[in-house]
Amino acid sequence: MSTGEVRRSSGVLVAEFIAKQGEGGKFTKLQMNEAVPNYSQTDRRMRDLRQLGWVIDNYKVNPTLKPDEYLVQKIGVRIDLGEKPLKPLRKSVGGAKRRRILERDGQMCVVCGVPAGQPFPDVPERRAILTIGHIIPFARGGTDDESNLRAECQRCGDESRDNTVDPPTPEFVLTRARNVGGRKEKERLAKWMLAGRKSPDDTELVFLDWCRLPHADRLRVMQEFSLQVLSTDDK
Ligand SMILES: [Zn+2]
Structure with missing residues (x-):
């Protein structure tokens, strides 16, 4: 059984449950988890549905809702009825704006x-x-303003970010940054913060080149590096 099969069927069950509430209907997380038993990733499936035109409010976008409540604003592509979208309904940034952002961000994620x-x-x-992504996700009210856009792989x-999880607090990030191992790593992190992006350092650039070697050459370089460089360079 492939994971694709599992995903499809659980996504269909979540869609079926939410469609049953109807537009304007409310449901709680508990009710959904009861309707889709043995499945814990209902948040992710709802996120998938949002990409398919479903508008499902939570308390973060709709203050009249309780933290475990959801409101069905709009039912999108009925994957539970076998409907298939030709392509995702996400808005994408294109043309000159897209080129400007890729240029600004150095053509890298x-x-x-x-x-x-x-x-x-x-x-x-x-x-x-590379695609153009939103720093504050679209689903959380982020705009298409250039200051909210960036190059992402x-x-x-x-699509791959879980927008249903709350963003971290500054305190949380600072605490974790303090705990990053070693002076060298902290300086590396500070450099990325200054640049506003994770620029690849020498080590990563060498690794990217190594990845582009044919398999046999990769093995040879790996062996020689391990035997000749790592074993003698132990300062
Ligand atoms: Zn990336």
Whole structure:
């Protein structure tokens, strides 16, 4: 059984449950979890539905709702009835604006630093496709203003971010930044903060080049590096 199968069927169950409430209907998380038993990622499935034109309010966008309550504003593509969208209904930023932002952000993903068209360091068979993403997500009221837009790869983009989780507080981020290991790592982090992006450092650039070598050459370089460099360079 593939995970794709599991996802499809749970997504369909969530869609079916929410469609049953009707537009204007309210439901609680508990009710949904009872309707979709043995499944814990209902938040993610609701996020998927939002990409398909479903508008489901929570207490963050609608203060009249209780924290565990949801209001169905609009029913989108009925995947529970077998409807299929030709393409996602997300608004995308294009044209000159898109080019300006890619240029401004150095043609690389602001979040993970992968350059456009380059392989991902951890998944060398996949290459980065840059999209324009929202810093404050669209679903949380972020605008298409250039100050709210940035270059993101397909892995770090809006679609892959869980917008149902609250953003971190400044205190939380500062505490974690304090706990980053070692002076060198802290300086690296400060540099990224200053640049407003995670620019790849020398180590990462070397690794990206290594990823582009054929398999046999990769093995050779890895072995020589381990044997000759790592074993002698132990300062
Ligand atoms: Zn990325």
